[in-house]
Amino acid sequence: MPKSPTRSPRIEDLVLRDLAVPEDGPEAGDHREGERYSSTSFDGLDLGGISFSECLFEGTSFNETQLRGARFRECRFTELFAPVFTAARSTWRNVRLEGTRWGSAELYDSTLESVRISGGKLDFLNLRSSTLTDVDISDCIIGDLDLTGVKGARVALRNCRVNTLTLSGGRLRDVDLRTTEFRALNGPDGLGGVTIDSYQLALLAPILAENLGLRVEG
Template sequence: MAKPPARSKRRGPQLDRILLENLLDNDGALVGRGDDREAERYSRVDFSGRDFTGTRFAECEFHGVDLNTTVLRGSTWNECVATELHAAVFSAPRSSWRDVRIEHSRLGSVELYDSGLRSVQLDGSKLDFINLRNATLTDVLISNCIIDELDLSGATVQRLELRDCRIGTLDVAGARLTDVDLRSSDFSAIHSLEGLRGATIDDAQLALLAPLLAAQLGILVE
């Protein structure tokens, strides 16, 4: 008797609930580099061009905030919710994100290289370029997003799901993937196919990747 097909052992992202209460409204005028901000609400605040290097935001809410060219290097974000963020250049390399949800935002170039993301959700947003080179991602869900280029080269990724997204180019050169689900998203191009080890794709995606796989293996298809 034939054995039944083995069930996938892939695990999806484990996202913690974010509950924000008793927030104080803040116009952002006094927020500065290296500050420790907690339980605050920022609504329609313009932070563009400000220096928030090393600043920590905990249990904060952001709505309609402009972060264009804001310096966020080494910043920390814990238990934060953000909606309708705007930034042509979102610069937060070497930053730390834990229990964060970002929704309905429009970001251009997103610099998150060498960053750490844990229990992070990005939903319903449009992004031109996400630079996650050499970043560490654990329990991340990206859903209903349009992304021109997603760069995961050199990244260590565990339990990432790209759900119902349209991705132009995905770069996974040197990436280390575990429990990564790409099945419900569309891709125009994928660079460094060997970096997909540890990812789950569907039959339709495999058919699209077949010519690239054949070329990489030196197989002539006629």
């Protein structure tokens, strides 16, 4: 019986209307809704547990901002800047991230659902033990992408360049890596549920042979 084709991420529509300019700055644990932030610096703030719903962030900086347990729902970020981005155990639902520039991004133990990341540069993206559902990452340059222990369904990396990809211990289904270039792979045991093309398979052959204890001679 032929296998079914790899399913693509299902990204919900996102429309933001009637946004207000906030009169005060957000604080940890706040719920902020329907707001627009332009060229705003959140650098160094403690915003742990904060919730943003239906908000637009344009040219904002989140360097060393504490976002542990933060929740983002129906939000759009353009040109988000953060040499150090700390958002462990955060929740992202129906979110767009466009032109993101992250140095070290700590998003381990997080939940991403209906998220699109496009056109960014990320030196290190740590998604260890996160749950990714309907996530589309396109046209990004990523140094190290750590998907150790990730539970992922309908995830696509399209036209990306990844230096080192780590997949150990993940539970993956319909994860599409075709059209993405990666130079090194850690944890080839985590490739179950991943779709690659024939060119990528040829590049991976030595890694897979070593993992299986195969000797190739002649």
